[in-house]
Amino acid sequence: MSMFARSFTRTPFRKTVQLLRGSGHAEGYNQPTGYLFGEKPLPAGAKRVKEDWESLFFYGFMGSMVLGTAVIYYKPDTNVHTWAYREAKARMEARGESVEYKKQE
Template identity: 35%
Template sequence: MSMQSALRTIASRTLRGAQRTQTRKMGAGPPGGFWAEGAQPEGHVNGRLFNETPPPPGQSRKWESWEAPWYLAFGTVTVMLVLGLNNKPNTSSTEWAKVEAQKRLDAAEK
């Protein structure tokens, strides 16, 4: 077998393999996408957060048992972080150098 025929064989096999490959589909979801007709599970209602039915007009939504403690904890942590991070001591090296230089200047003046 000559070198030329070997190269032709390799090239033809490579070309056939490339022709057989499928085009890659992004997402790999149901045909037509997630929001297509018939793609949703039975009983799923689109457009409702956590599948809650909205209350009748003029009435407010009743909170669940976990919501008040969660909002209270979230607010408390937010206030603690804002106050704590704004009042933390400055421990940068440049701040230390400024204080140290001021001390040495004051000592040199005396």
């Protein structure tokens, strides 16, 4: 196959540099420090300073959880069995039949 035909049948998706290097990801690797989230323990009596995004994330996440719980709790019952029960009860009452079952002994 000629060089011209090969260029149309196989299109390279990565740059030549990426092909030579073997990956398209950024260089570097953070060595593990053994500390939780990479933060060193604070000296005694020092208070941790929050980053700007931490409060927004916490209150946004917890607020959405509370809102979601309220929406699920107060959503209308759209179950087909509930609808059928209410419809049958209304029809039985319209015909004058008793809706309650009496226990036979």
